[in-house]
Amino acid sequence: MRLTAQADYAVVLLAAAARHCGVSGRLNATVIAEETGLPLPTVQKLVSRLSAAGLIDSARGTGGGFRLARPPATITLADIVEAIEGPIGLTTCVDPASHDCAVCGTCHVRPHMGTVNGAVRSALAGITLTQLSSPAQGTHQSTTLMGPKAGVQSQPVGGWTPAFAGEQV
Template sequence: MRLSNLADYAVITMCQAAMHCGDGRVSAAELAAETGLPVPTVQKLVSKLTAAGLLRSVRGAHGGLQLGRPAAAITVADIVEAVEGPITLTACIDHGPCDFEVGCSMKPHWPIINDALRGALAGISLAQLRSPRPITLEEHPA
């Protein structure tokens, strides 16, 4: 499994937005400049992340973007789901019956696998990602 570029960029954008905690607000253009991502991509991400409540947009002379909740309360799962939708490894879980459903022994197991994957991503907060040192297995056992 591999995250889409958009989900990857969303994590990068949120990490950068988190760096501005306590410093007021930041614009999408500033986030794009700081991350090196294209402005249209960051604008698209900001729209999705705002709709999910992960970012908050404030209008006015001192407006801009800020985290929608504390960095410790935002997880990688939240960010990925804001961009990609629910975390699932197979289409049969979301999209109903498949061509191989009759006799499929895996279908009952996929929700457990999906929950484990989501749980792993939900166990990593934006606050942890802001740290200059990598997360260790001791801090986040797989």
């Protein structure tokens, strides 16, 4: 599973906005584009989409700009991904109205995909914008964000406990 560039850029944009939270009033797209290295048109497009999703408040004109709509600790990675990509759905199996799968009628895995999808969504929902905007601890940022130090509790799924590559279970 890989995030689209737009979802990835939205995380970068919101993490930068979170670092400014409480320091300045409204931010403008030009400042965020310069700070993050994202192209200005991309930042402007993302501001529009994130505003429509209720993650940021934006205003046009003199004194305009944008700011987080709520505290960074209450915005999760799942919120950001869903704002850009729509509901998290690893496969078409998690959509009861979808019948796009060629083996849908005989598949023994389909009844379990809702649980798998829920586990992935829960993992993303366990990572806040506060964590994403903080300096990385150690040398492996992704491990810090996803590991126990970030406060994400692994929940066994059907008796299976997820592990990182090379980890003893």
